[in-house]
Amino acid sequence: WxxxxxxxxxxxxxxxxxxxxxxxxxxxxxxxxxxxxxxxxxxxxxxxYVVRDPQEVPGIARLGPDPLAEGFDRDAFAALLAGERRQIKGVLRDQSVIAGIGNAYSDEILHAARVSPFKLAASFTEEQVTQLYEAVRSTLGEAVGRAHGVSAGALKAEKKLGLRVHGRTGEPCPVCGDTVRSVSFADSSLEYCPTCQTGGKPLADRRLSRLLK
Structure with missing residues (x-):
């Protein structure tokens, strides 16, 4: 919302x-x-909810830090990833870990950072953590800037125009020209560029594989 x-x-x-x-x-x-x-x-x-303090709202009380807050620096971000044995795509989407990153912008962040969505968060090197942190700040900052002053009716269309890989399966990657691919899940999908993010190797789409059997 x-x-x-x-x-x-x-x-x-x-x-x-x-x-x-x-x-x-x-x-x-x-x-x-x-x-x-x-x-x-x-x-x-x-x-x-109508409250005196936002922390009285259960959904807000359990939110992680705002990734665009002034105090959210690279070390704070690294601390969130430390010990996380989950894939980075799921970590970025978990609102209790970090607030405000959904399915679309997690795809965009990972593409900007040149990281596979299946990479385990705890396996990041120091350099990769820095690269991902910078991608989080720049991607979200640009998105907020584009949305400023846009009417409600035009917001969704404007958002789509700014996306490089999310929702663009089959289109060329704007960075390298490779074909953007997708992995489907029960209620969502992720999009990525194999050349930019996975060393040219397509990720396994188990849901699609079952349909083709």
């Missing part, structure tokens, strides 16, 4: 109509301001 900045113009006099668009909730404040909440994807999980 995403909270858009307060409007400069008064909200419409009538509530928004339910539909398939990204707008999930519109809040109008007494002073005339307000904001919209959007929710993309097929699984709708938006919840709204």
């Amino acid at each position: 995403l909270v858009l900045p307060s409007r400069k113009t008064p909200p419409p006099p009538h509530p928004p109509r339910p539909g398939k668009g990204p707008l999930a909730l519109r809040v109008s404040l007494v002073g005339g301001g307000g904001f919209d909440l959007t929710e993309a994807g097929t699984q709708k999980r938006l919840a709204v």
Whole structure:
């Protein structure tokens, strides 16, 4: 979900109509301001809380650190990866480890860092940790910059335009020209470039392999 900045113009006099668009909730404040909440994807999980402290919201209380916060440096990031025996794709998507990185931007971060999504987090060298940290900060920072001031209706299209590998299976990698490939799971998929990330070797797509038997 995403909270858009307060409007400069008064909200419409009538509530928004339910539909398939990204707008999930519109809040109008007494002073005339307000904001919209959007929710993309097929699984709708938006919840709204009115609290005095954000930490009173269970979902926020269990979030990991904000990767764009000033105090989130390379050493703090390295500490999160230390001892993690999971694949780095899953670690980046785990909101209790680090907040704000979803399926799409984890693909983009790993592509920018030239790292396989199946690589174990604990196996990273010091140089690879630094490279991944820089990719996290730059990828998310650029995404936030592109989304600034974009209307709710145009946000999803704008996001897709900025993606290099996610959602682009079969297209050429913008860095090396190799074909972007995909690995499918029960409720999602990941996209990657073999040349940039896996030494030219395609990752096993076990779900697709079962379908072809």
